[in-house]
């Protein structure tokens with residue numbers, strides 16, 4: 001099993017990687033200060049193993065042999081073999097050390113990487129939703145609707161950022177308004193319940209759209225989430241407009257709940273593939289209204305800023321910030337760091 005040395009930094013050059021189901025993205029940091037060396041995004045389907053992808057597209061192209069790797073992956077890290085969700089790649093840190101020449105490999109959760117980004121992103125890397133554009137040095141939350149719904153916390157205490165990976169996308173989402181009560185009986189359930197991820201992700205958009213059609217007794221036309229958002233943005237289909245109005249309402253409601261849990265005075269950050277594509281819809285009043293509608297704490301909620309993360313490689317930026325100044329972050333190494 002892996003060793004558990006805490007608080008020592010990963011030796012440079014460091015390969016940072018964000019390994020998703022569809023795409024894998026990598027940078028090499030040669031030292032703690034210089035700009036990262038960037039590489040084109042790799043489609044995971046193009047290589048049978050992550051090791052081949054790293055060898056062909058990074059090591060053979062770079063001229064720099066990284067000494068260590070920090071990889072962010074979707075899913076739990078429990079063993080020496082880490083399978084990825086939605087892709088046949090398996091991360092084998094021991095083989096990366098013996099065959100690819102690394103001395104040190106750390107594997108973290110993808111929403112931990114996103115949370116690290118929320119600690120370090122500058123003003124140019126985010127767009128405020130609502131009137132508040134500044135944020136204080138305080139705990140934060142990151143929510144990412146994409147293929148699923150990822151949620152991460154970022155606690156700030158004792159001058160240190162502690163990312164908290166969790167499964168917040170699977171909390172219950174309940175009906176609230178009269179219209180919700182008409183629609184929710186038609187939303188597809190998972191084991192008899194409606195979790196956040198049943199609505200607040202790509203396939204969730206289609207679930208919600210179909211539920212509205214069923215509630216109103218009309219025929220569903222669209223089957224792709226991108227079709228629904230495009231018609232909502234263009235105002236060309238009233239059911240799509242309602243779907244996305246309710247989508248941002250429920251996203252605001254859940255974001256507000258997570259802000260309450262983490263007392264996220266430093267703000268809530270929306271990441272994932274969908275948030276950036278629906279920014280005009282998030283700017284409509286419903287998102288913030290639902291976010292703030294948290295009696296008896298509505299006044300406090302009005303003081304919490306909300307942002308869309310616009311940095312194209314937020315997870316890599318978070319991992320890089322950690323690699324450069326590890327002492328600013330409380331990132332657990334135990335059980336997920338392997339050394340030569």
Ligand SMILES: Nc1ncnc2c1ncn2[C@@H]1O[C@H](COP(=O)(O)OP(=O)(O)OP(=O)(O)O)[C@@H](O)[C@H]1O
Nearest residue numbers: 020021022023146147202203225226229272273277
């Ligand atoms: N324009 C759009 N509007 C709404 N949903 C979209 C749009 N484009 C893509 N999607 C949906 O977003 C989801 C993909 O999100 P995202 O790009 O965040 O993936 P991801 O989970 O980060 O992927 P990976 O696992 O490869 O990192 C899919 O369900 C897709 O159908």
